[in-house]
Amino acid sequence: xxxxxxxxxxxxxxxxxxxxxxxxxxxxxxxxxxxxxxxxxxxxxxxxxxxxxxxxxxxxxxxxxxxxxxxxxxxxxxxxxxxxxxxxxxxxxxxxxxxxxxxxxxxxxxxxxxxxxxxxxxxxxxxxxxxxxxxxxxxxxxxxxxxxxxxxxx
Numbered sequence: 001x002x003x004x005x006x007x008x009x010x011x012x013x014x015x016x017x018x019x020x021x022x023x024x025x026x027x028x029x030x031x032x033x034x035x036x037x038x039x040x041x042x043x044x045x046x047x048x049x050x051x052x053x054x055x056x057x058x059x060x061x062x063x064x065x066x067x068x069x070x071x072x073x074x075x076x077x078x079x080x081x082x083x084x085x086x087x088x089x090x091x092x093x094x095x096x097x098x099x100x101x102x103x104x105x106x107x108x109x110x111x112x113x114x115x116x117x118x119x120x121x122x123x124x125x126x127x128x129x130x131x132x133x134x135x136x137x138x139x140x141x142x143x144x145x146x147x148x149x150x151x152x153x154x
Contacts, residue, residue: 057090066102
């Protein structure tokens with residue numbers, strides 16, 4: 001598994017200012033709907049349901065919201081870079097500006113966990129995050145996220 005199989009180039013967006021986590025999830029749901037054919041409201045509800053179990057803001061300005069959804073045949077991702085960080089109830093209490101969301105089939109089991117581990121490893125790399133924050137072109141962001149360093153899941 002690698003990020004280029006999870007993340008369609010069209011599933012990357014740079015956003016100006018979002019006012020809430022709910023609005024962020026709505027943008028992610030709409031992006032997943034337009035690129036992967038998911039039902040936007042189902043995606044938003046699934047993200048909010050998962051978030052209610054505990055915040056997915058992992059610190060250092062990064063959030064990794066994820067959800068399991070009926071009807072998907074594989075794990076897919078969406079990436080947002082915010083021009084103005086958003087309060088996200090992160091573990092370090094810092095606002096987030098880099099959001100990599102994953103949507104997985106309800107019964108994906110280990111594939112969902114492998115994808116989450118891969119995204120987490122990639123987003124923990126300070127050099128990757130610095131490059132992401134320094135660019136606003138979606139094509140460039142996709143290249144940064146999918147460039148072949150060791151971006152394979154365990």
